[in-house]
Every structure is written in C-alpha cells, then in structure tokens.
Amino acid sequence: MKQSKLLIQTLRETPRDADVVSQQLMMRAGMIQKVAAGIYSYLPLAFRSIRKFEEIVREELAKDGCQELLMPAVLPAELWQESGRWKFYGDELLRFCDRKAKAELAERRARGEQPDERDFFNFCLGPTHEEVITDIVRRNVRSYKQLPMNLFQIQTKFRDERRPRFGLMRGREFTMKDGYSFHVDDACADREYWAMFNAYKRIFGRLGVKFRPVEADSGAIGGSFTHEFHVLAGSGEDAILSCDGCDYTSNIEKTEAPKLAGANFGDRRGLIKDHFCTPGVVGQVEQAAGMKDGEHDGMPLAQTSKFFLYRATFSDGATKLVGAVLRGDHEVNPVKVKNLVAAAELELLPLDEAEALTGAKTGFMGPVGLAGVRLLVDRSLEGAVNLTCGANRTDYHHFGLDPARDLPGCTFVDLRMAAEGDTCTRCGKGHYQAFRGIEVGQVFKLGIKYSKAMSCTFLDEQGKENPMVMGCYGIGITRTVAAAIEQNYDADGIIWPWPIAPYQVQIVCLDPASPEVAGVANQVEQELEDAGFEVLHDDREGLSPGAKFKDADLLGIPLRLTVGAKGLKDGIIELRDRRTKVVVKFKPEAAVGEVCVARDRLLLELETAGGR
RNA sequence: CGGGGCGUGGCUCAGCCUGGUAGAGCGCUCGGUUCGGGACCGAGAGGUCGGAGGUUCGAAUCCUCUCGCCCCGACCA
Numbered sequence: 001m002k003q004s005k006l007l008i009q010t011l012r013e014t015p016r017d018a019d020v021v022s023q024q025l026m027m028r029a030g031m032i033q034k035v036a037a038g039i040y041s042y043l044p045l046a047f048r049s050i051r052k053f054e055e056i057v058r059e060e061l062a063k064d065g066c067q068e069l070l071m072p073a074v075l076p077a078e079l080w081q082e083s084g085r086w087k088f089y090g091d092e093l094l095r096f097c098d099r100k101a102k103a104e105l106a107e108r109r110a111r112g113e114q115p116d117e118r119d120f121f122n123f124c125l126g127p128t129h130e131e132v133i134t135d136i137v138r139r140n141v142r143s144y145k146q147l148p149m150n151l152f153q154i155q156t157k158f159r160d161e162r163r164p165r166f167g168l169m170r171g172r173e174f175t176m177k178d179g180y181s182f183h184v185d186d187a188c189a190d191r192e193y194w195a196m197f198n199a200y201k202r203i204f205g206r207l208g209v210k211f212r213p214v215e216a217d218s219g220a221i222g223g224s225f226t227h228e229f230h231v232l233a234g235s236g237e238d239a240i241l242s243c244d245g246c247d248y249t250s251n252i253e254k255t256e257a258p259k260l261a262g263a264n265f266g267d268r269r270g271l272i273k274d275h276f277c278t279p280g281v282v283g284q285v286e287q288a289a290g291m292k293d294g295e296h297d298g299m300p301l302a303q304t305s306k307f308f309l310y311r312a313t314f315s316d317g318a319t320k321l322v323g324a325v326l327r328g329d330h331e332v333n334p335v336k337v338k339n340l341v342a343a344a345e346l347e348l349l350p351l352d353e354a355e356a357l358t359g360a361k362t363g364f365m366g367p368v369g370l371a372g373v374r375l376l377v378d379r380s381l382e383g384a385v386n387l388t389c390g391a392n393r394t395d396y397h398h399f400g401l402d403p404a405r406d407l408p409g410c411t412f413v414d415l416r417m418a419a420e421g422d423t424c425t426r427c428g429k430g431h432y433q434a435f436r437g438i439e440v441g442q443v444f445k446l447g448i449k450y451s452k453a454m455s456c457t458f459l460d461e462q463g464k465e466n467p468m469v470m471g472c473y474g475i476g477i478t479r480t481v482a483a484a485i486e487q488n489y490d491a492d493g494i495i496w497p498w499p500i501a502p503y504q505v506q507i508v509c510l511d512p513a514s515p516e517v518a519g520v521a522n523q524v525e526q527e528l529e530d531a532g533f534e535v536l537h538d539d540r541e542g543l544s545p546g547a548k549f550k551d552a553d554l555l556g557i558p559l560r561l562t563v564g565a566k567g568l569k570d571g572i573i574e575l576r577d578r579r580t581k582v583v584v585k586f587k588p589e590a591a592v593g594e595v596c597v598a599r600d601r602l603l604l605e606l607e608t609a610g611g612r
Numbered sequence: 613c614g615g616g617g618c619g620u621g622g623c624u625c626a627g628c629c630u631g632g633u634a635g636a637g638c639g640c641u642c643g644g645u646u647c648g649g650g651a652c653c654g655a656g657a658g659g660u661c662g663g664a665g666g667u668u669c670g671a672a673u674c675c676u677c678u679c680g681c682c683c684c685g686a687c688c689a
Contacts, residue, residue: 012638012650013624017682028623037681162613165682282688309689323689332687354689365689390689510648546649553649566648574648 001503003538007044010551020235022485023167025494029554031502038164038172042478045555048502049481050175053207054154056499057177057475060203064195066150066179071132073156077122079131083453086124088315088344094160095121125158130450130472133180137468138456144184147458147468148192152179154477168482169438170237175477182451182468184460189445189469193225196443196473200229203475204441208497208606209484212437214240215250217335226444229475230437231483240437241418245430253335255418255432256425260380262327265303268385271368271406275399276388282363284328291388291397304328305381305389305401307366309354309373312343321349321357324415325367325389325403326378331417340376340413358392366390367407368398375410377403382412438483439476446470488579494556495579498602503536505595506557508548510564512539521563524573524591531592533599553578559598561591577602 008030017034018024026032031046042050058068077095080086086093097105101120108115126132133151141149157176164172179196183189197213204211209231216228228251230240239252250256276299278290284306291299308324324337338346351362358365366389367375381387387401403410420434450456451467460466481500488495498504505528509521518539525537536557538548545564552560562574572585575594586594 009622009639011623015623016618016625019682034681163683284688287688307689308687334687348687349689351689358689360689362689392689544647544649544651546647546651549649551650562648564648 001536003536004540006536010554018167020166020169020486021489022169022235022482025485025489025554025556026167026482029494029556032168038161038170040168040171040173045502046481049496049500050477052500052502053477053481054175054177056206057154057203057477060199060206061150061152061177061179063202064150064199066152068153069136069151070153070155071126071129071136073126073158075124075126075129075132077124079135079454080124083131083134083450084315085131089127092159092161093127094125094158096123097121098123126155127157127159128472128474129153129155129178130180130446130470131454134450134454134456134470137182138451138454141182141468142458144458144460148181148183148188150179150181150192150196152177152473166235166237166482168478169235169486171478174479177475177477179473180446181471181473182456183471184458184466184469186447186469189447189471193443193445193471196471197227200441200443200473200475204229204231204480206499206606207480207484208499208609209487210609211440212240212242212249212435214437215248215254216442217251217254217339226442228437228439229441229443230435231440231480231487232435233438233483233486234436235486236436236438238437238439240435241420241422241432242435243424243427243430244433245424246427248424248426248430252418252434253333257333257380257414257416257418258423258425259382259414260327262302262380262384265384265386268402269400271398271400271402273368273398274391274393274396276397277395278397279395282361287363287397288328288388291399293399299388301329302327303387304397305366305387305403306330306332307390308332308334308337309349309357309365310334310337310346311349312338312341313345313347314342315344321373322346323367323370323373323375324378325375325381325407325410326415327380327384328388330378330380331419332378332415333417336413336415337376340411340415341374358390360390360392360396361394364390364392364394364396366392366398367403367410368392368401375407376415377407377410377412378415379412380416438479438486440480440483441473441475443473444471446472489556490579492550493554496556496558498558498599498606501534501556501558503534503557504599505533505535505559505561506552506555507535507537507561507563508552509537509539510545510548510562510566512541514565517563517565517568520568520573520588524561524563524588527592528595531596533595558602559595561595563588 010030011028014024015027018027032040097120101122105120154177158173161172181192211231214228214230216226241255242249276291278287281287281290288301288304289298306326306328310322312320312322322341324332326332381403385402388397388399389401391398420432422432424430448467456468457465485494507521511517525535528535558578560576573588574583574585576583
C-alpha cells in the first residue's frame, strides 16, 4: 500500500478532547475520528487492526466448534419484554419508536390525550443479544440430539453510557463478539464454560498483551459463576486483586476479604447512648479524633463503626431497607451487599429519606433501634465490643456497641472491600497485590434465566421437556484494540503487537523523487508482499526525513525499512525494530530474509509476553 | 443526574475583561531552495466566531435561552 494514497491525516498535536493514551494516539495517527460523544469512525488503519483481531477470535472459536451468525442491531421491544429486561435494563438501552408507533402517538395527541412517549417506544438498539439468540434457538432446536450448540456474532453494539469517555475504551457504539451456548444440563454448560475460558486465554495470548482471567461478580443473575478477562494497564477502570502466593485473581468488587481480628477494646460494657458529642463534625476520621471522655482522648478508627443505609429492589419489584455496618477504617463493598440480599438493584438511600428515617443528619446515623431495616454487619466485627456508632441523633454517637447484643437479628457477613496487602482467603498465605485492568472479555454461565423466561426448551431422551442451560461469552473487539495500545506505546507513538498491527512492515522511502531510490523501494515492497507480508510504503514526496520518521513512529508499524539515497550509496537499506529501536543494515536483495528473521523474533517474544 | 469548563479555518490556540468589519502556528495548494529524526523562502486557498433571540449606529466580544463537547462527582448515612 502506498502511503500517498492512504486515507490518513496525522496530527502533530494531541486533540483537546482525547484523554487517554490510546485515544490520543489513535486520533493523532489518523486511525479514528469522533463523530459524536462515544461514537467513532474507524478509518482504514484502525479498521485493519480491528479486523485482524476479529480474525484471531474467529479462528480460535472455530477450533471449539462455534458457529458464526449475525443478528439484527435493531431489536423489537416484545422480545425484551418477554425476558423482563425491557423494564430492568436502565437508560443504557437506547429505545425509540418506528413510524407506526409514532403515528399512533400523534393520533392520540391529536385527540387531546397526553400519552407518555415512552410507552410508545417499541424498538431498541441491541446492547447484547440474549433474547434474540434464545428466540432463534427455541424456534430451531427441539431435541437433545442437536445440543450442545455454541453460536456467536461479531457486531456493532450500542449502549447509551451515561458518560462515554476514554475513546474506544468506553464508547457508546462499539464492536463486540458475543457468543451464546445451549446445553442439556449444567455439567455440559460447565464444560463449555471452561472450553471458552481456554479459548479466551488462547485469543488474548495470541494478541500478545499482558492479561489476566479474573473472578468477577455475576450479579444477582442466579448466582452463577463468571470470569472477566482483563488487559493490565494503569489506565484501566477496574481494580483487580491478585494473590502473590496462588492463582486467586479477582475483581475487587468480588474479592473475598479476610476476617480481621479487631483490636482488644477492653471488657464488654453496656451500651451508653449519646456518649460522645462531636458537633458539626461529619468525617469518620475527624469524628474518631473528637471522641473524648474520661478514658479516651479520641478513639482508634478501628473501634468506631460506620453505617450505610441502602434500598434494595428485588426482581418482583418489592423493596427492602438494608443497613450495612462496618469498622470505621474499612470500606463497604456495595456489590457484596447487593448479592447478600439477592437484590436486583441496590441504591444508597437518598439523603433526605435517610435523615427522615433515622432522625439524624449525615454522619450521625447508626444501626441501633432502627425498625424495618435488615442489618448486615461485616464479619470483622463479629465478637467486637465497645464500639461507637451513630446515635441517630445529630452530633451524638453511642459508645459500647456490641453488635451481637445490640443489633438483634443482624447477620455477620463479608461486606468489606478487600484491599492490597490483605491475606489471601484462598491459600491463607499469600497477600493481595493490586492491578488496574481493562475488561475486554467475559465468560458467564447464565443458567436457565433466559431459556426459562422465554420457553427455550428441548426434549430429552425420556421425551421430557427441559429448559436449556445457557452460557454467554463476550469480547469487546474495539476495546481490546485500544487496550493493546494502552499497554504498548512510548513517547513517540504506538507500538503495535505484530498480530494486530495494521501493517507489518513500513517502508520509508526518503528520496521518492529519485528514480533509483524509488525503484529500490518499490522492488522491496513487491518482494515483501510476494512473500506474504503486509507492507505500508511511505512514498510521499516533499517531506523531510525527520517528518517521515516521526510519522512512522506514531503509526507504530512493528518493522521499519528505511530506503534512502545515503544508504544506497553504500548499497544498503536499514531495518529498525519499532520497540527496541535496534537497526540492522543489509543489501536490498536481503530484505525478505531479514524481515522474516525479525518477524520470527517478534513472534517468539510475544509467546513469552502474555498472561498466566 | 449534580458541579465545573470549553465551543473561533482540518488540528492546537490567541482575540472577549475594556464592542469598531477575524489572527498565529501546524496542516493543505502552487513555485523555488533543501533532504537521515517534525527544513526554509515566496505566493495562495480556507472561517455564517456552535445555534437562536436581545442590547447597540455597530457584537467573536455584553445579556438571555438553547445545542454540542470535555472534566470532576455520584460510598461521609
């Protein structure tokens, strides 16, 4: 490919609204352009990388017998109503109405009615396709003989993120591989789960990025298990804790926190109400410091407790108040709270409601004496005595709290956000290390949530009807490409991993106006292409060498072949490794051989670079 | 959704406070000199200053509304 004909405009300066490295570099390299918030065009260079990654995904999935199909991006409300998600999926689901519904809406309005427009939305843009695939399978699969089956698509998805950001890493429109499997029983679904788990390890391994499979929260969807695949990068949005002594790696939302022994706070005493008065002080640390009496000049943070009031909403629409009690120096993990009460949604109770319920301002609410609240106490407080807690009276705290005694009906559970340095709960020896990760894939055992709701059943060997057991498996294609850049760049630009580089070799012709030099460059280009390499040839005239080198570094093609009059005078051209900057010089006739050697070396390095 | 910021040639920005008929650098076109890490000279093209309304003799500039984009927050109970 001649660069003079390539649709590309590199930028010397970073566009103002690009805030992560991958977005900055992809925009500067002329790979993507923003069309609207969180919506991008993939220009030729980016599209080549995206398609290469798609092909890796296809090849690896084919090894496990997955079948590719393509479902519509625009989906009817009916299917989503059938699964129940039309109601529960939030505003990330972009809903709209077609002309028929619009006409009916207009007619109602003409009659003087004031219908709610939302009641007329009858379509949405698909953020995920469980409903559609389940519909397809229930219509086409009847017998256990046809199972198991694993179907996937690579498709543009839309999620109306409340705050799109980070370029391709958190856009509203993105390309995703979503796969779904159907099975006669749990055991079969579990086998497929691990088959996909291993396929994903192969896929991200081939990509040549550092990644980790991570145990993650499966939400309230039936308590099934799930792994996320994360590309490790400092800019990642997710916090991951990984044990340095065993394989336990998990999203911090899920990480089990060890039960910590509390400090010894003396002999148990009674609950002394309203003992401490810290007027106007709200922060946990400041409050503890201000708690003074005859024996105490400020309380240790670990002897205070903190309290959070949540409203849990269940899948049947019922709600319940949930109170979480933790040690003052611990963080609450709301995901754990949500899962412990098996809620569909969990929200922090709005401040005004919380104040009305407890009768105290923020900072002075506590668990004692609250009616109608399900109380959960972090297990690190099991057996603790002489704690302080909010008195439900503004400015006051109780002293002497013994949760087991003073909070009847409370449950001791793991509510706490695990932290770096905590002892691993799995091996009991190692300690958690913290990483940041970009979630690029997920394997999830769905169970029968959708097949049951949508009557996707099969007849077993006894002729009995059963719901199929399902799994789903996603990979964010465009996000993965961005994540690869987050992990592979330097001050000069992108450093593409070989497998998804838009081109493998970039020929930089420094003197394209010279027939002799251009002739050699073209010759080498042809030979490399004949040998199967993907070559970008910078044949642009009128640019100084410096400008061409800068552009080449920015684009990040793994190998750069420099052809110039100066080198040719000595009969040589130069091959430079983008990452190491190491240069080798040789005769033009040796180009193919040298590029092969360099490629083999790069691929060998990739094998050792992946995740564990 | 709450708070803050920004919208001026393709890109990065100045001009706005203190109204007077729109600028720089990069990029682009043409000509010339250069040519191994973002060269130089000369000549050009390119902008309803996000949009609407208002104030004024006159608005990029002041006022109101609106749209878009970006950032921070959304876990002190």
